[in-house]
Amino acid sequence: RRAFSLSACVRHERLHEVLPPHESFARRHIGPSSEDTQEMLRVCGVETMEELISKTVPESIRSTQELILDPPLSELELVDRISDLASKNEVHRSYIGLGYYDCITPAVIKRNVMENPGWITPYTPYQAELAQGRLECLMNYQTMVCDLSAMDVANASLLDEATAAAEAMALCFRQFKDNEHNVFYVDRHVHPHSLAVIQTRANHLGVKTVVDDFHNFDFSTGTVCGVLVQYPNTDGQINDFTEMIEKAHENKVLVAMATDLLTLTLLKPPGDLGADIALGSSQRLGVPMGFGGPHAGFFAVKKPLLKSMPGRIVGRTWDHQSMPTHRLCLQTREQQIRKDKATSNICTAQALLANMSALYTIYHGPEGLRDIAYRIHRSTLVLAEALRRQGHIIHLGPFFDTIKVTCNSHVADRLKVLRRAREKKINLRISDEDDLGVSLDETVTASDVSDLMWIFGCTRETQDSIVASAPEDITEGSFLDSEYQRTSQYLSHPVFNKYHSETALLRYMKQLENLDLSLAHSMIPLGSCTMKLNATSELLPISMPEFASLHPFAPEEQSVGYQEMLEELDRDLCEITGYDKFSFQPNSGAQGEFAGLCAIMAYHRDRDEQHRKPMGPTAASAQMAGLNVVYIPTDKKTGMVSIEDFKIKVEETRKDLAAVMVTYPSTYGVFEETIVDLCDMVHHYGGQVYVDGANLNAQVGLCRPGDYGGDVSHLNLHKTFCIPHGGGGPGMGPIGVKAHLAQYLPSHPITSTSSDPAKSLGTVSAAAWGSASILPISWAYIKLMGPQGLRSASEVAILNANYMAARLKDHYKILFRGAHGFNAHEFILDTRDFKTSANVDSIDITKRLQDYSLHAPTVSWPVSNTLMLEPTESEDREMMDNYCDALISIREEIREIEDGKYSKDNNVIKGAPHTMKVVTADDWDRPYSRTKAAFPASWLLPVNKVWPGSARQEEIHGDRNVVATLYEALSTVKKK
Amino acid sequence: RRAFSLSACVRHERLHEVLPPHESFARRHIGPSSEDTQEMLRVCGVETMEELISKTVPESIRSTQELILDPPLSELELVDRISDLASKNEVHRSYIGLGYYDCITPAVIKRNVMENPGWITPYTPYQAELAQGRLECLMNYQTMVCDLSAMDVANASLLDEATAAAEAMALCFRQFKDNEHNVFYVDRHVHPHSLAVIQTRANHLGVKTVVDDFHNFDFSTGTVCGVLVQYPNTDGQINDFTEMIEKAHENKVLVAMATDLLTLTLLKPPGDLGADIALGSSQRLGVPMGFGGPHAGFFAVKKPLLKSMPGRIVGRTWDHQSMPTHRLCLQTREQQIRKDKATSNICTAQALLANMSALYTIYHGPEGLRDIAYRIHRSTLVLAEALRRQGHIIHLGPFFDTIKVTCNSHVADRLKVLRRAREKKINLRISDEDDLGVSLDETVTASDVSDLMWIFGCTRETQDSIVASAPEDITEGSFLDSEYQRTSQYLSHPVFNKYHSETALLRYMKQLENLDLSLAHSMIPLGSCTMKLNATSELLPISMPEFASLHPFAPEEQSVGYQEMLEELDRDLCEITGYDKFSFQPNSGAQGEFAGLCAIMAYHRDRDEQHRKPMGPTAASAQMAGLNVVYIPTDKKTGMVSIEDFKIKVEETRKDLAAVMVTYPSTYGVFEETIVDLCDMVHHYGGQVYVDGANLNAQVGLCRPGDYGGDVSHLNLHKTFCIPHGGGGPGMGPIGVKAHLAQYLPSHPITSTSSDPAKSLGTVSAAAWGSASILPISWAYIKLMGPQGLRSASEVAILNANYMAARLKDHYKILFRGAHGFNAHEFILDTRDFKTSANVDSIDITKRLQDYSLHAPTVSWPVSNTLMLEPTESEDREMMDNYCDALISIREEIREIEDGKYSKDNNVIKGAPHTMKVVTADDWDRPYSRTKAAFPASWLLPVNKVWPGSARQEEIHGDRNVVATLYEALSTVKKK
Numbered sequence A, B: 001r002r003a004f005s006l007s008a009c010v011r012h013e014r015l016h017e018v019l020p021p022h023e024s025f026a027r028r029h030i031g032p033s034s035e036d037t038q039e040m041l042r043v044c045g046v047e048t049m050e051e052l053i054s055k056t057v058p059e060s061i062r063s064t065q066e067l068i069l070d071p072p073l074s075e076l077e078l079v080d081r082i083s084d085l086a087s088k089n090e091v092h093r094s095y096i097g098l099g100y101y102d103c104i105t106p107a108v109i110k111r112n113v114m115e116n117p118g119w120i121t122p123y124t125p126y127q128a129e130l131a132q133g134r135l136e137c138l139m140n141y142q143t144m145v146c147d148l149s150a151m152d153v154a155n156a157s158l159l160d161e162a163t164a165a166a167e168a169m170a171l172c173f174r175q176f177k178d179n180e181h182n183v184f185y186v187d188r189h190v191h192p193h194s195l196a197v198i199q200t201r202a203n204h205l206g207v208k209t210v211v212d213d214f215h216n217f218d219f220s221t222g223t224v225c226g227v228l229v230q231y232p233n234t235d236g237q238i239n240d241f242t243e244m245i246e247k248a249h250e251n252k253v254l255v256a257m258a259t260d261l262l263t264l265t266l267l268k269p270p271g272d273l274g275a276d277i278a279l280g281s282s283q284r285l286g287v288p289m290g291f292g293g294p295h296a297g298f299f300a301v302k303k304p305l306l307k308s309m310p311g312r313i314v315g316r317t318w319d320h321q322s323m324p325t326h327r328l329c330l331q332t333r334e335q336q337i338r339k340d341k342a343t344s345n346i347c348t349a350q351a352l353l354a355n356m357s358a359l360y361t362i363y364h365g366p367e368g369l370r371d372i373a374y375r376i377h378r379s380t381l382v383l384a385e386a387l388r389r390q391g392h393i394i395h396l397g398p399f400f401d402t403i404k405v406t407c408n409s410h411v412a413d414r415l416k417v418l419r420r421a422r423e424k425k426i427n428l429r430i431s432d433e434d435d436l437g438v439s440l441d442e443t444v445t446a447s448d449v450s451d452l453m454w455i456f457g458c459t460r461e462t463q464d465s466i467v468a469s470a471p472e473d474i475t476e477g478s479f480l481d482s483e484y485q486r487t488s489q490y491l492s493h494p495v496f497n498k499y500h501s502e503t504a505l506l507r508y509m510k511q512l513e514n515l516d517l518s519l520a521h522s523m524i525p526l527g528s529c530t531m532k533l534n535a536t537s538e539l540l541p542i543s544m545p546e547f548a549s550l551h552p553f554a555p556e557e558q559s560v561g562y563q564e565m566l567e568e569l570d571r572d573l574c575e576i577t578g579y580d581k582f583s584f585q586p587n588s589g590a591q592g593e594f595a596g597l598c599a600i601m602a603y604h605r606d607r608d609e610q611h612r613k614p615m616g617p618t619a620a621s622a623q624m625a626g627l628n629v630v631y632i633p634t635d636k637k638t639g640m641v642s643i644e645d646f647k648i649k650v651e652e653t654r655k656d657l658a659a660v661m662v663t664y665p666s667t668y669g670v671f672e673e674t675i676v677d678l679c680d681m682v683h684h685y686g687g688q689v690y691v692d693g694a695n696l697n698a699q700v701g702l703c704r705p706g707d708y709g710g711d712v713s714h715l716n717l718h719k720t721f722c723i724p725h726g727g728g729g730p731g732m733g734p735i736g737v738k739a740h741l742a743q744y745l746p747s748h749p750i751t752s753t754s755s756d757p758a759k760s761l762g763t764v765s766a767a768a769w770g771s772a773s774i775l776p777i778s779w780a781y782i783k784l785m786g787p788q789g790l791r792s793a794s795e796v797a798i799l800n801a802n803y804m805a806a807r808l809k810d811h812y813k814i815l816f817r818g819a820h821g822f823n824a825h826e827f828i829l830d831t832r833d834f835k836t837s838a839n840v841d842s843i844d845i846t847k848r849l850q851d852y853s854l855h856a857p858t859v860s861w862p863v864s865n866t867l868m869l870e871p872t873e874s875e876d877r878e879m880m881d882n883y884c885d886a887l888i889s890i891r892e893e894i895r896e897i898e899d900g901k902y903s904k905d906n907n908v909i910k911g912a913p914h915t916m917k918v919v920t921a922d923d924w925d926r927p928y929s930r931t932k933a934a935f936p937a938s939w940l941l942p943v944n945k946v947w948p949g950s951a952r953q954e955e956i957h958g959d960r961n962v963v964a965t966l967y968e969a970l971s972t973v974k975k976k
Ligand SMILES: Cc1ncc(COP(=O)(O)O)c(C=O)c1O
Pocket: A346, A347, A348, A528, A529, A588, A589, A590, A591, A618, A663, A667, A692, A694, A695, A716, A731, A732, A733
């Protein structure tokens, strides 16, 4: 109704003055009421918010003026703005392919998963007992990937196909544990964006990529670590790789195949061909193209590569009640533990999108998927045949869904075909050569095929001859009934064969949802993860076809709405951070770190200072960027970097110093007073400062990294800027840089960006703007909050943390506080003493918190055996009070052990979490009561009880015996 | 992406022939797989579906050909069709008022309630223990209505404001228990559609409505039962009714006030003025206008009228564990029990919409609502002042949001104003007189006000003078600071004061949702309620602004999409039923019954046979239609109407016979073979046949009421045609009639319909097409299923019922089967013997089913102490098997009592349902185990356990001590 109201609004703005304003969204985003805020300030021992902030954020870096951003929109006005932007995107039918296909997201999945806070608001399943629903679903995903690719084990998703390809390269290189095997072959018919990402990564790792026709590869040189081919290739052709694979294996070279899961329902899969690694995108299994993302990259390997596989793996193990249970296994391979020796820097992946693809597969089942694939293939055959009969040249087959056409100019030349395509609002793949690509997808209808025929100038007669043909006359180019046709079974597990009615699927999804604790239940105070409100209004754009249905490589003039949104978001984030330019290519925080460090390296290289290397906390990304890592110790007592020590380190490495990475406010939860000095010092010695933006939630409107010395930061938009975490992804990690680094920002081989391709650090994601379709969420958050709202959110985030710390400080040690005794937006509870006093670890406390229906804080990070809490501004006082009461109550339970009332091995904490099965069992032989076990707080009632989905898990057993597909799970269950 | 593909599709339809088709939606709608179907037929003792149907549906009425409907659309194609229809509706800004206002549905409520199967798919909360979430929320609604209107007790919603007004009239008449007090006064400034509905009802009841200015009413005649005024009135004016109310009360005349809840945040409420009844619509509290509905009508009374109040009342009582619990109280007033003596025929009401309004109120709280109201009022004052300064005449105040303007033709005459309005896409209220109405609402912005000024020709100078004015200069017409201003408190209960952040509201809504069992959990086999899949794709249109945001009285050319959809739905329903014309005015089944009977009466009257009266089962509606009811007994053994007995009854009443009402297949779950004879006989004696369409789910595609003798039917679109039940509404009960009755169908005082106003039965709902915005759901269902799909659904509905009956028949007596031993789509389990053998009632079995996490069948209807099961076609075999296993297991539990293993008063059935609190308690003193209590089936696990929200309820206590607002609840809790 409001498309027309905006212009009038501009004309008569002054009327606002005689009318009271609409209420502000900030009131809805921020948890505590104004009365509670006053009371909480009092508890913190300050009079006013201003006093609290002045005692928290160093004077030297405090911003002196309000951010210059648009005044806040109401939620209703936001809908207008979004609709306006949406209308500037034009959705054409896409036959571009290149790894992105239109598809049908079943409405029941879209509404009940993609649009459901129960599914989209949890974090990565660190608390496995409260995440059994999505862990089970990720297990379904892994099984589906293994089934279709015929591999042994798959991870729970990577960021996209191109980064999966780069991970394959890195895995092959790593596998040899030497520097001799530093050549990686890439077939020339791999997607260009995959190649670009591989090359960017390879350069930093010191790996040489050789691009050629796969027939030409020589594996006998003793320098080759691996090879990547695309199957079917980027032009749609299906090649016979048998011989190549044999030769590679003779030389111990690993073979990675980029492939397409839907095709593999009909095509002989990589596993059956002997590949070591299969990878690709599961986007077309029910996930919208979204102008590039988010969707799940998949990655599967043969068993021997299991421990080297990047990313998260869901495994099944046993709990202490001998019940099967799911968890993230082999976490010891990950960056927070192995730092620069980690298998990858992946934290946020694409859990939600992997789960959507898993559910799509479950909904369709093996026959359903095969029918879809068959239909696409038949349509392609029919189209190819018509074009052939009309005189066009169809390039070599066999093919599945993609054909390459050289136009017969007597019928319709390339330009004419393209003109007609525009007329019909159709996008084809335009390659540099004189041909056109057409990739069909699940949505194709007879009229679509007919439109394509028309575009290529097919006459009525040709069409009639096609219609008159028998199916057996239209098979040219098909791989069916050849040695390429798949013979092995897949998706035979019951989960893929029983939820085919909408009712059945709905109930299965609801059952999984109800196993998990999300922000729809209670707070998730994971320090450094910023689990704040993901407001519904912010999420509306991702459901709109104008944002969801764009192909990332659609012609630029079709994405004007996106461009406008990106420009505004760039401008707003620059204002918020003090940087000069943002790149939206990195699609996770860790990816942003990598990209940021690459930008710094590109800068040094450009100045012939490529010897410089960085120091800092985020080791895995730095290692990926080919850097040596030097750790800077902090003072054990204050948690601060000693500026003297720092000076010594910097001077030691002065010649080689590339960058210093700092997290600010620090991961210890304090604003260090010395940040400006530290940055100055780095700059003085020719280094660059990388400020990890993960903690921006304490800074927006209060101080700016670009002001106090940062040269680069990534921002986790899935933290500070309200993109929901999806239970472990998606996320977005754009990087902001100062002007001198702008020219080095990521570029893209297909999409033109503002970066200079010659100077650019290269390409880090498959799509130019990463997971573009979730960017409107962050854009909307900024528009809704306005400058005061954003500042107020930071202030309340700081207040909430300090309020909780104040309530807890008489019961737990608060590790590290700022100069004036206050914390930033998070703080650490030191639980180390309980180990000796009561045999209680921080991890025991997290399990016990589950009995209170509460999600644990971050455990043992950044300090081992501690808990880091970040309430965020969205939590209200009552919620925080309940949480504090629970922690205080657990402290009392620890005291009961200390006092000898309960034994150190058998008590309510060691017995936690208590499942419904345990508490409702006929027998009860624990030294404490059922009520103490399951309802330990007066505010905890059946109506708000969230039962842990499993008891304490057999972690070591689970890591020693990785069970990562349902089939293994079945046989393991039987064995036990 | 597909707006353009349809036309191409028509051009090249034949290509379909060489391409395999997209999968059909019917596969998703229907539960059992084709393999299961075969196996189930075998269990039923037949070979094929055709055999089953031929043994179930009498040969004499079987349709011989497939329905002539469009071929089925895929879900993707449906989206195209819907978008196409949507684009033909034009949403203008509405200032029409008349009881419908644009408003802002908070996105968090829209997405998590209105679009959430957890909230929208349950039925009326008959199983209170599994419905504590929505019952609590309806209690919030009742409290909100009482608070704002300052009345003592409110019901849980009626169908709309106009029917609420008619119910007020009926209550006043009923209250006198004589026929002398048969005059009902209506002020001339009541909404015209409310008046029309009152008059239609009053005519049938024998009540005379007198319409006049309220000043002229004479209450001393001894004939007046009640009076209705509108406050503020339909023109927006606020009148002083003090004196009138005093006079009415002096004469024991009841005073009903139609009012507006939002206005009452500022205006002295009816309760404070002494009104006996307050009623109206709660639409503007967060519910879209939806071209007329659905939204909740509210109805509140002073305490003495409690037991006479129509509709459902939620009350709080205690459970056997001394915990407070909610339930529907005073059900003894209702039609299924009191039949023609019931307080109303309301079954389906507007639970979902009442809950949305309650949540809207909770989100905003008292200050928030007041701010919204104040903002609307200020905008109205500013607009009025501008128009006044410009020389227009603003009619008498005081007013709240609505002004009546007589245009100064020197500035802009009426026509010019209307032309400008059209130009700005703005709708004003156009009355018959020479003036215009403007009603502002929550969405109004400064630019909207400015547009209105422009429309009325306000000059720049006028606007500037307004902007320059101080607020205290713009108060003319305001009731604030006068005796009209509200002084009493409202919404002080904590529930209205703690969920003001989005996070807090989201969690509260999720908590309530998780208390309730819905179709997202398991089957709800309520006989005669047809709880089938409400597919997501069918629900998409209700979220689209083009359907949701239309004012019901918007100019006809703005609702072309709706008109087209209505025409198609009319045509399709005629084809399905064999009728010739449908009216979509009745907004529930019961309303449809009333309307259908009125149509018959109008027909008789038109033929001068108004003495004729009907006979049949649905007594309350018949009574409302002013008819005498004669019951026709059925044979106790066969459940069939004896055609001989029937003949006798018909001959006895032949002269007066108006209509026979039959349900077909009968509510006993069988297709009676004699239906054609029965209908013939009625027609022979000059009567009409009313076929209750509630059981159409067994007939679509198999037989048609219009073919076998029906003259009229209502269809419960919320049963057979997939409108979700909303936890107790909304619904739609359109009526289909044979051609000879078409001219008598409902008309409307504002909207022109195809009926002849002179012949029409009158008006039964506030809006011409009832709850129009949910009609696209049924339309979509028909389009998705196509003719074969619809027939197949009926067949599987019959199969599913017979499969369950076959599985249960060795354990329970099946009461009534058809001629060949088969049932229709539902069947009755006879549980009457258990009363003596084990002291077990059917109600005990329903409570015990809750322990199996299952929703009970329909209890004691139509036969006392039995259970009626209707699985519907959407349930799959596994679900039905679990359900049967549970019932068989309960039969074994009954046997344990019969065998003396457990006492008749203390056993697992009498102890049911077992709550989480009971089963997890430290103490356990029951004669059976906890496991037997809570996990009695092998398939019942913690992951699918739905805990009953309360133990057995104190029903008698609850009816004796009605506690229907939160304030009473608070004080009662304290007392206990
Ligand atoms: C301090 C810090 N930096 C970087 C990251 C990586 O972000 P992402 O998970 O988006 O890859 C995290 C993740 O939680 C973090 O806590």
